[in-house]
Amino acid sequence: MKNFYNNYIQRIFNHWIDEYQGNVRLGLKGRILLEEKTKFQKITIFKSNHYGNALLLDNCWMTAELQEKQYHECLVHPALCSAEKLDNVLIIGGGDGGTARECLKYDELEKIDLIEIDRRVIELSKQYLYKIGGESWNDKRLNIQIKDGISWVKNTTNNYYDAIIIDSSDPKGPAKGLFNKEFYENCYRILKPSGVFSAQTESPETFEKIHLDTIKMIRNIFKYADPLYGSVPLYPSGWWSWTFASIEKPRYKYPNLSRANKISKTCEIWSPKWQKGSFEALPANLERKLQK
Amino acid sequence: MKNFYNNYIQRIFNHWIDEYQGNVRLGLKGRILLEEKTKFQKITIFKSNHYGNALLLDNCWMTAELQEKQYHECLVHPALCSAEKLDNVLIIGGGDGGTARECLKYDELEKIDLIEIDRRVIELSKQYLYKIGGESWNDKRLNIQIKDGISWVKNTTNNYYDAIIIDSSDPKGPAKGLFNKEFYENCYRILKPSGVFSAQTESPETFEKIHLDTIKMIRNIFKYADPLYGSVPLYPSGWWSWTFASIEKPRYKYPNLSRANKISKTCEIWSPKWQKGSFEALPANLERKLQK
Numbered sequence: 111m112k113n114f115y116n117n118y119i120q121r122i123f124n125h126w127i128d129e130y131q132g133n134v135r136l137g138l139k140g141r142i143l144l145e146e147k148t149k150f151q152k153i154t155i156f157k158s159n160h161y162g163n164a165l166l167l168d169n170c171w172m173t174a175e176l177q178e179k180q181y182h183e184c185l186v187h188p189a190l191c192s193a194e195k196l197d198n199v200l201i202i203g204g205g206d207g208g209t210a211r212e213c214l215k216y217d218e219l220e221k222i223d224l225i226e227i228d229r230r231v232i233e234l235s236k237q238y239l240y241k242i243g244g245e246s247w248n249d250k251r252l253n254i255q256i257k258d259g260i261s262w263v264k265n266t267t268n269n270y271y272d273a274i275i276i277d278s279s280d281p282k283g284p285a286k287g288l289f290n291k292e293f294y295e296n297c298y299r300i301l302k303p304s305g306v307f308s309a310q311t312e313s314p315e316t317f318e319k320i321h322l323d324t325i326k327m328i329r330n331i332f333k334y335a336d337p338l339y340g341s342v343p344l345y346p347s348g349w350w351s352w353t354f355a356s357i358e359k360p361r362y363k364y365p366n367l368s369r370a371n372k373i374s375k376t377c378e379i380w381s382p383k384w385q386k387g388s389f390e391a392l393p394a395n396l397e398r399k400l401q402k
Numbered sequence: 403m404k405n406f407y408n409n410y411i412q413r414i415f416n417h418w419i420d421e422y423q424g425n426v427r428l429g430l431k432g433r434i435l436l437e438e439k440t441k442f443q444k445i446t447i448f449k450s451n452h453y454g455n456a457l458l459l460d461n462c463w464m465t466a467e468l469q470e471k472q473y474h475e476c477l478v479h480p481a482l483c484s485a486e487k488l489d490n491v492l493i494i495g496g497g498d499g500g501t502a503r504e505c506l507k508y509d510e511l512e513k514i515d516l517i518e519i520d521r522r523v524i525e526l527s528k529q530y531l532y533k534i535g536g537e538s539w540n541d542k543r544l545n546i547q548i549k550d551g552i553s554w555v556k557n558t559t560n561n562y563y564d565a566i567i568i569d570s571s572d573p574k575g576p577a578k579g580l581f582n583k584e585f586y587e588n589c590y591r592i593l594k595p596s597g598v599f600s601a602q603t604e605s606p607e608t609f610e611k612i613h614l615d616t617i618k619m620i621r622n623i624f625k626y627a628d629p630l631y632g633s634v635p636l637y638p639s640g641w642w643s644w645t646f647a648s649i650e651k652p653r654y655k656y657p658n659l660s661r662a663n664k665i666s667k668t669c670e671i672w673s674p675k676w677q678k679g680s681f682e683a684l685p686a687n688l689e690r691k692l693q694k
Contacts, residue, residue: 128428133451135432140425159425315635335670341633341641343607349633349638378687390679395670 117315118355127156129171131316131346136171138164143238143298150228150284155238163238165206167231167279171344175241181342183380185277185310185352186212187373188338191365191382192356193273194304196220200211200266204277205231207243213275214246215373218246229256229282262285270300276309281320283303289324291331298331300359306362307355311337314396316346322399325353334360337396338388340379363389418679419448421463423608423638428463430456435530442520442576445587447530453636455530457498462635465498467533472636475672477569477602477644478504479665480630482486483657483674484648485565486596490511492558493552494580496569497523499535505567506538507665516546517554524548537653552579562592568601573612581616583623590623590649598654599647603629604690608638614691617645626652629688630680632671655681 113215120142121315140158147153154166162175173181186209195264196219201209205226215221226232233255236247246252259276274297281289301307309328312321321337329335332355342350354362363384365382392400412434420429432450439445446458454467463471478501482488488511493501495517505514518524524546538544547554551568566589573581591616593599601620604613606629613629622626624647634642646654657674666673684692 128427128429135420135427135429135431137420137427138425139427144570315633323453339633341433341607341631341639343639343641347633347635349635374686379685381684381686381689383689384683384686387679387682387684391683392673392679393671394666394673396676397673 117402123329127154127166127335129166129169129346134316134346136344136346138216139172140164144234146230147232148228153228153230153234155234164243164344165231165235165239168283170280172279173208173239173242175239177342177344178206178208178242179343179378181310181350182208183377184338184340184350185209185308186264187370187377187380188354188362188365188385189273189275189308190216190219190353191307191370191385192362193304193306195272198223198271200261200263200271200274200300201225202274202276202278203227203285204275206235206239207232207246208276209277210249210252211243211246214249214251215371215376217372218369222251223262224254225257225259225262226254227256227258232256244391260293263293263300266296266300268299269302269338272302272305274301274305274307278310279393280312282319287322291327294328295329298370303355303357303358304361307332309353311351311353313345313347313349314339314351314393315349321351322396328353328355331355333358334362336360336362336389337392337400338385338387339391339393339396404501416451419446419458421461421638423575426608426638428636428685430463432456436526438522440522445520445522445526447526454533456636457523457531458525458684460575462572464489464571465500465534466532466636467531468499470500470534471635472614472632473602473637473642474500474504475669476630476632476642477501477600479598479662479669479672480646480657481565481567481598482511482676483655483662483677485598486594486653487564490515490563492555492563492566492592493517494554494566494568494570495577496567498531499524499538501567501569502541503535503538503543506541506543507668508661509664510661511543515554517546517549517551517644518567519550521548533645547569552585553561555585555592558588558592560591561594564594566593566597566599566661570602572609581612582614583619586620586623593649594647596653597648600622600654601645603643603645604645605637605639605641606685607641613643614688617692619657620645622681623647624649628652628654628662629684629692630677631683631685631688632680632686641657
């Protein structure tokens with residue numbers, strides 16, 4: 111009876127949902143539209159008053175209709191603007207559709223393989239967060255596979271992708287295996303020598319150790335790897351990072367300007383100038399820790 | 403009786419305190435050490451489990467022992483590293499001592515006038531947040547005046563300060579008059595032509611209009627003014643801004659490297675490289691809105 115009552119309250123009346131990270135919490139007010147457990151995780155769809163419909167996985171904020179561009183633009187464009195070609199792009203995760211949407215802005219892009227482990231994330235994103243993926247869901251260049259990203263990279267032939275984008279949740283549950291050496295080694299193997307790799311690499315404050323270890327691991331494998339820092343108000347501490355890697359040279363530092371100019375008007379945060387400045391703007395203590 | 407009980411709970415047991423900004427909240431767990439109303443505002447000292455002792459003014463997070471460098475370094479060093487001289491520095495607000503501490507790292511600095519309106523902010527910061535101000539409180543170069551900053555700038559003679567730093571709370575209550583034309587015009591008048599002005603200019607997300615209007619107002623008065631963006635996890639949205647202004651040229655873009663090198667090892671975020679990159683890394687939509 112108590113559960114029934116709680117459920118009723120949560121679906122009818124406004125209330126707060128918080129993501130807890132130890133002794134810090136970030137809450138949004140609104141109401142729950144749907145909650146379900148899949149084989150992989152708990153999915154919550156929340157209608158927030160501030161950011162529109164939002165997605166939580168295992169009680170952590172993942173994305174929201176009105177607070178997602180800061181994350182998706184920063185993950186995608188530094189990679190896609192600087193890879194030599196855009197014939198084949200791989201997205202691991204990204205079931206909300208935002209990463210695919212940013213990739214599909216490039217006319218010259220031929221094909222995206224989007225590998226999402228949980229079918230329900232895609233189905234519910236299409237239904238409740240349609241503003242994020244939008245027409246991208248119908249783009250014929252988008253090949254969605256409901257599969258495990260770890261196996262996918264293991265089973266792909268060498269030098270296949272022009273860009274690889276890891277759009278994962280935090281390193282626990284289904285995303286745990288996306289933060290380890292074997293996985294990155296496979297990404298390196300299947301990336302073309304002129305390609306660019308990109309991954310979300312967590313908060314340098316809330317998850318400092320994972321953040322630093324991950325960058326160092328990627329750098330060891332790819333030779334060139336550097337983080338970018340930015341703000342994602344929905345995520346723990348609001349201070350977020352993405353790491354870019356390449357093989358022949360630090361290609362991600364040199365966006366192709368004619369390609370960039372075609373899409374920069376559509377962006378809220380990213381621009382080639384923002385990208386250049388952000389790679390310079392390395393916080394002093396992180397710069398020191400990454401040199402160790 | 404209920405109040406007594408609540409008070410007891412809040413001082414003895416861990417509980418959450420949140421800053422509310424409409425339908426978003428940021429909470430820390432811990433317990434209240436002290437709460438009092440002054441003539442100007444409500445002051446709360448909170449022992450947070452995550453960030454150490456923290457200060458709230460009128461229920462908004464102001465600073466915390468372990469989460470303040472990101473704010474103070476970014477407010478101070480781009481100004482103090484690029485002003486021609488450092489004979490006289492003015493801080494308006496800054497009662498927690500963090501801004502003064504960063505300023506006093508410069509040996510060549512001769513004198514700081516710190517103008518704080520609320521005596522109790524300083525007294526309680528010395529008592530509960532001593533880690534922030536530390537030995538700066540005893541530095542003979544620091545001249546503390548418990549006065550209204552608006553009158554102070556009005557009554558100062560022309561071309562007096564080498565750097566002016568506005569370390570205010572949000573534009574309401576006692577800080578309201580620090581976000582208007584007359585105040586900035588007086589700052590312009592009392593700044594030396596070779597000096598640099600600096601102000602915290604709010605979150606570009608939570609307070610977008612105030613943020614943009616303030617930068618434009620400062621730019622109109624000083625001729626040269628540009629914002630820097632960074633992360634302050636304790637503040638609304640975690641995405642924060644500081645605006646720097648100067649008269650003869652955009653002096654704040656060119657830190658004096660020999661001066662910078664003397665202090666950069668003591669900093670967690672700021673470095674001359676970070677400063678240069680951050681002025682470039684202007685988010686695309688804010689760049690467009692600031693050009694209008």
